[in-house]
Amino acid sequence: MDRKRAYLLLVVFLVFILPVLIILILKTGKTEYKNLPVYGSQTFDPNTRDSISHKVPPFSLKNTSGHPFKSEELNGSVYVVSLHPVHCDDTCRKVQEQLLRVQNSYTHIENVMIVSLFPKDGSASGSENFALQNEIDTQRWKLLTANSDEINDLWEQGYLQEEAAHQNLVLTDQYGRIRGIYDGTQREEGKRLMDEINLLLRMDGK
Secondary structure, eight states: HHHHHHHHHHHHHHIHHHHHHHHHHHHHHHHHTTTOOOOOOOOOTTTTTTEEEEOOOOOEOTTSOOOEEEEEGGGGGGEEEEEEEEEOHHHHHHHHHHHHHHHHOOOOOTTEEEEEEEEEOOOOOOOOHHHHHTTTTTEEEEEEEEEHHHHIIIIIIOOOOOOOOEEEEEEOOOTEEEEEEEEEOHHHHHHHHHHHHHHHHHHOOO
């Protein structure tokens, strides 16, 4: 009787429980084990004879206090970049909502940061007002400004985005490489962004 009961339990486990466990393992491991792309063209280094991935070039902008902020301060951090339009519309507010989700989800993780680029020329809602009107932790969320030409050049040439792509969020790894681009107006894209931030943290950007 005990042997028959054990046999039935084994059959139930193999037929019903094991497939569910396999599906759950595959589903939860899907993000953890996938490789994130590295965006941008590669160049060949004749000295090392290796291909070098595109990296965001060094920059120096101003923070909300008017002090210089150099890109070296982001070294070793996973960070998300956005381009703030001159006039914040519905698209802009949706992007801000996703960035606030990121900020509030990583309050205790020092090497996750946010960078918002503000063109200075004629901005009706500049970085100072934005920081005051929103719950911004300016130690972790850097609001950086410069003239429009400088900001747009960094956005296009450094982060490989079109000038008008204000809805995009760009994920940059610990080595200054672009690893993801997301539609900041979509909540599910915000979830994907945070999943891939977690992946970079686990894999140290690799």
